[in-house]
Amino acid sequence: MKIIQLEYFCAVSRFHSITQAAQHLYVTPPAISSAIKELEKEFSISLFTRSKNHVTLTKEGELFYQKAANLLQTINQTTSEFMDLGKQAIPIKVGIPPLLSTIFFPEMLIAFQNEYPDIPVELYEYGSLRAAKLVQEDALDLALVNMNFYELDKLNSYRILSDKIVFCVSKKHPLAKETSITVDLLKDEPLMMYNSDSVQNSTLNELFEAAGIKPNIIMQASQLYTIRNFISHNLGGACIYSSLLANMPEFAGIPIMPTVEQEIGIVWPKGKYLSSRVEKFINFTKKHAPAVTERLFAK
Template identity: 65%
Template sequence: MKIVQLEYFCAVARLHSITQAAAELYVTQPAVSSAIKELEKEFNVSLFNRSKNHLTLTKEGELFYQKAQKLLAEYKQTLNQLHDIGRTISAVKIGIPPLLSTIFFPEMINDFHREYPDIPFELFEYGSIRAANLVHEGILDAALVNMHFYEIDKLNSIQIMQDKIVFCVSKNHPFAKKKEVTFDMIKDMPLIMYNTDSVQNETLDAIFKNSAIKPNVILHASQLYTIKSFICEECAGAFLYSSLLKKLPGVVGIPITPTIHQSIGLVWKKGSYTTDSTDKFISFVKKHTIL
């Protein structure tokens, strides 16, 4: 058994797909398939129930997954401790949703680099839910996330800022001069929603469901440039953080009634060793909160 085999197995178990796991790990699908087959052969166990496009863990696979996660977490902690003992400066791996990166970066990283010029970092764009899961699994050191998801208590967290969601349209749109909008007013409008692993989406989907409204979603997007283009061409409206408006000339943000408040924060794993580099980043963020 090799550590890399366990990493491949855990990725497939989490994503239920060899294709998606290979894409996330930047390896080939045959490499992932081979790693799983080797584990099954070595331990004489069937790890997955295989259907056409979906993989689910067998009963034995579930137990194997739990053990593999613990082993990988211990391996990473030990590796980080050895790096610190040898005074190797490890990179901080940070997850961040694309829209939040527009609010916080590159300013935050530039400020961090001025204070700690020798500490490298790696940024990974994921929605808040997926980024938080990767932190919990020890793949990422920390993540900037929308904190309104039900498993937030599984992680250490600090709140960085408060924001609210506004409904965005072109400055030439008939709604542009309205003082507020309700969900009933926009129920038939073409809409842009964020990607599916977004906390913002979960919040909005719950409101639509409670209001018995089926939204007319024409696009799921994660890049601000794409969203802005659709808005300015009056193809659709979108729900965005109010903090983004200063970066969107030609776009009007209309307050939503009732107001949808959002908390943005940093999360990192509970009960786990953190490298000196990660500790410094967490301390830096704590000192630079903008509440």
């Protein structure tokens, strides 16, 4: 049994697909199939029930996955501890949703590197749901997220600020001068929504569903640049964080009633070893958070 075999097996277990696991790990499907067959042969068990495009864990496979996942977690934690002992400059891997990255970065990253020049940081853009999942899987050390998702209790978290969602349109838009708006009034409005791994997207879909509305979605995007371009050409509107408007004075932000509050913060693993590097980043973020809030809402 080799560590790489366990990594391949656990990836297939999570994705229920050899092809998707191969894409995620940047290896070929035959390499993964061979590793799993070797495990099954070594331990004389059948790990998966296979169909044309889908694999499902057998009863023995489920038990094997629990043991393998725990073993890999222990190996990763031990490796991290050894790296700390050796004082090697291992980067902190931070997940950031594209919209939130415009609020907090690059200012916060620059400030952190000024204080800790010997600690490298790598940023990865994912929606909040995907970023939080990758933190649970140890693929990321921590993530900046919209905290309004149901599995938050599986992670440690720290709230940085409370924000609200507003309907953002061009100042030429017929609704631009409204002082507030309800979800019902958005029924026929061309809307730009976010990708499926966005908590904000889930929040909005729940609002529309509760109101019995099928929104007129003309685009799904993740980048603020794309959304701004569509709004500036008066092609539609988007529901965004009110704090984003501080850097978008050319647009009108209409409060949605009742108010849709959103909590923004950082998450990191529960019950796992944290390297001193990650602890420093978390403590720095907590210290830096009041300045971020003051900057955003002073404008």
